[in-house]
Amino acid sequence: MITKSQVALKNLRRKKVRSLLTLVGIALSAWVLVSLLGFNHGYETALNKDIDNMGFQLMAMAKGCPYEAATLMLKGGTGLRYMPQSIVDSIVKEPEVERITPILMQAVFDPNKGESGGIAGYFGVEPKSFSELKSFLKFRQGRWFTDENAYEVVMGFEAAELEQREVGDKILMPEKNIEFKVVGVLERSGTQDDGTIFVPLKTLQKVFDKPDEITTLGIKLKKDADSSRLEAKLYKLPDIQVVSLAQVKETIMGLISTAKVMVLSIAVIAIVIAMVGVINTILMSVHERFQEIGILKTIGAMPLDIFQLIWIETLILCAIGGLLGIGLALAFSKATGLVIRQLLPYSPSGGLVLIDIKLILVTLVAVLCIGLLSGIYPAWKAGRIRPLEAIRSEASR
Amino acid sequence: MNQPILEAINLKKVYLRGSEQIPAVNEVSLRINRGDFVSIIGPSGSGKTTLVNILGCLDNPTSGELNLNGRSIFSHARRLSERELTKIRRETFGYIFQNFYLIPTLTVLENVMLPLTFYRKKGSEDEGMKLLKLLGIEHRKDHLPGQISGGEMQRVAIARAMVNVPEILLADEPTGNLDTRRSVEIVEVLKDLSRNSDLTVLMVTHNQELARNADRLLEMKDGLIQETMDFAKKVG
Numbered sequence: 001m002i003t004k005s006q007v008a009l010k011n012l013r014r015k016k017v018r019s020l021l022t023l024v025g026i027a028l029s030a031w032v033l034v035s036l037l038g039f040n041h042g043y044e045t046a047l048n049k050d051i052d053n054m055g056f057q058l059m060a061m062a063k064g065c066p067y068e069a070a071t072l073m074l075k076g077g078t079g080l081r082y083m084p085q086s087i088v089d090s091i092v093k094e095p096e097v098e099r100i101t102p103i104l105m106q107a108v109f110d111p112n113k114g115e116s117g118g119i120a121g122y123f124g125v126e127p128k129s130f131s132e133l134k135s136f137l138k139f140r141q142g143r144w145f146t147d148e149n150a151y152e153v154v155m156g157f158e159a160a161e162l163e164q165r166e167v168g169d170k171i172l173m174p175e176k177n178i179e180f181k182v183v184g185v186l187e188r189s190g191t192q193d194d195g196t197i198f199v200p201l202k203t204l205q206k207v208f209d210k211p212d213e214i215t216t217l218g219i220k221l222k223k224d225a226d227s228s229r230l231e232a233k234l235y236k237l238p239d240i241q242v243v244s245l246a247q248v249k250e251t252i253m254g255l256i257s258t259a260k261v262m263v264l265s266i267a268v269i270a271i272v273i274a275m276v277g278v279i280n281t282i283l284m285s286v287h288e289r290f291q292e293i294g295i296l297k298t299i300g301a302m303p304l305d306i307f308q309l310i311w312i313e314t315l316i317l318c319a320i321g322g323l324l325g326i327g328l329a330l331a332f333s334k335a336t337g338l339v340i341r342q343l344l345p346y347s348p349s350g351g352l353v354l355i356d357i358k359l360i361l362v363t364l365v366a367v368l369c370i371g372l373l374s375g376i377y378p379a380w381k382a383g384r385i386r387p388l389e390a391i392r393s394e395a396s397r
Numbered sequence: 398m399n400q401p402i403l404e405a406i407n408l409k410k411v412y413l414r415g416s417e418q419i420p421a422v423n424e425v426s427l428r429i430n431r432g433d434f435v436s437i438i439g440p441s442g443s444g445k446t447t448l449v450n451i452l453g454c455l456d457n458p459t460s461g462e463l464n465l466n467g468r469s470i471f472s473h474a475r476r477l478s479e480r481e482l483t484k485i486r487r488e489t490f491g492y493i494f495q496n497f498y499l500i501p502t503l504t505v506l507e508n509v510m511l512p513l514t515f516y517r518k519k520g521s522e523d524e525g526m527k528l529l530k531l532l533g534i535e536h537r538k539d540h541l542p543g544q545i546s547g548g549e550m551q552r553v554a555i556a557r558a559m560v561n562v563p564e565i566l567l568a569d570e571p572t573g574n575l576d577t578r579r580s581v582e583i584v585e586v587l588k589d590l591s592r593n594s595d596l597t598v599l600m601v602t603h604n605q606e607l608a609r610n611a612d613r614l615l616e617m618k619d620g621l622i623q624e625t626m627d628f629a630k631k632v633g
Contacts, residue, residue, distance in 0.1 A: 004514060007500070007503065010502040010503060291496075292500060295498040296515070297486075303479070303483075305515045388450060391494065
């Protein structure tokens with residue numbers, strides 16, 4: 001016996017082009033919807049990953065430092081502020097602190113970088129504490145420095161690629177004209193570490209004549225530690241400001257929310273257009289089959305049967321269109337991520353569009369619900385067709 | 398005396414065109430017995446289709462009474478909703494029309510089986526095949542309606558009307574779109590069904606020659622039954 005679903009499916013095949021165009025409309029809406037939700041999910045995940053990859057949850061630095069650091073990176077200025085390294089001893093005693101690592105950031109102008117030169121960033125780090133905090137950093141070649149005063153560098157993956165250096169090569173620090181030996185090259189980590197050149201802290205302090213001075217402290221908190229309590233305590237220290245990476249995340253997510261609202265608006269418009277398309281297609285189909293539906297009622301179909309038949313057609317369209325859209329979103333998620341990356345002022349490393357099974361199911365259910373809603377009016381209209389009207393309409397044609 | 402399967406008493410159907418009342422069926426009374434093959438003839442606008450639509454529970458009369466198997470379907474106090482009409486239709490009637498109204502996307506067998514999708518009274522795929530065999534079109538079971546002739550399409554429509562094992566078969570101009578040879582074949586099929594299955598057949602036609610195949614012939618004019626001819630003895 002033929003089922004209602006089979007009847008519905010065969011009917012959709014009757015007007016192939018129209019059904020196909022409707023499917024394309026639904027698929028595009030589903031694509032936009034999945035990509036948007038995937039972006040929401042992916043951006044936050046990537047940002048969290050970036051922040052986790054910092055290895056610490058709090059950064060302490062000399063007041064004004066972040067802004068000056070930004071200026072430095074943009075213009076190559078030298079207005080960095082410093083704090084005494086001795087501050088490490090007072091902070092490390094705090095009960096919330098698990099580990100701490102001092103960092104000295106320095107930047108030099110490298111005339112050979114890019115077309116018209118650029119800023120090269122050097123991070124002075126303590127190999128022991130830094131590598132403990134960033135245990136996820138893996139070496140492609142070599143290892144950390146041999147001793148704290150060595151004239152050695154470890155290069156991030158991209159920095160090594162850019163400078164075309166391998167372990168054993170020499171690298172000249174511009175402006176200072178001091179030669180360093182490359183002792184390690186890191187694997188790609190997908191973080192800002194990829195573009196950084198690491199130097200032993202004491203060596204960098206010596207080269208830049210900043211003995212016992214640092215720019216930044218990375219602080220890793222103990223599990224379940226009260227971050228705000230520690231922040232309040234650190235604020236009491238003179239000339240120190242604290243940046244919580246959770247705050248950084250919130251700020252970035254706030255900036256991104258405008259973009260999200262815009263994309264969401266586009267998705268809503270796309271969904272509304274698809275809904276109108278579905279309603280139009282099914283209404284046209286009902287109108288064209290006016291007599292046929294009337295005859296179905298003479299051969300025993302109740303209004304509910306006709307309602308179901310038309311509703312199933314809508315569901316089939318939405319299910320296939322939804323799956324097609326999800327497939328497109330999966331296939332083009334990387335490309336979508338690249339496009340979004342171009343449009344955003346800041347985007348974390350890694351995939352920006354993250355589509356998982358939960359998201360796929362949510363979208364499919366959403367598309368089916370939209371389909372069910374779209375199908376109500378045409379199905380109700382078809383259910384009300386009276387057989388006699390259908391037969392008479394033939395007579396009058 | 399045979400039990401009447403359908404009994405109409407003073408059936409009247411009036412259409413309104415503006416303020417003008419147009420009586421399509423005017424105080425018609427008749428009895429149709431189980432197993433009868435009845436033809437209704439008359440010129441266009443004589444009210445024969447309107448009468449068959451009322452008798453077949455496709456429409457409510459304006460006044461009068463209609464009894465089906467001794468049960469009152471319409472009366473002064475009783476008018477049926479579309480839902481109730483559908484229930485009666487699928488339990489009792491099978492319909493065939495001049496334009497066949499087969500579903501073009503379904504095969505011949507699927508078209509025949511379609512009523513069972515909505516109402517399972519009796520029958521399976523074997524039942525559908527049996528009907529196709531009975532009507533001589535079993536070799537067309539996997540064809541689409543567009544791939545078979547008009548005569549075959551009407552046979553499919555008859556099989557579809559029969560699959561729910563109706564008590565009454567209503568045929569409104571079943572040969573209207575067929576040539577003479579196929580028209581005769583279709584009427585022969587209806588006659589055989591009536592004879593062999595105790596099926597009551599009501600056939601509306603313009604064709605007096607074909608109408609004479611029935612047991613009884615009702616001639617309508619201006620909404621009234623003008624003449625009744627009984628050929629029962631000829632049918633035997």
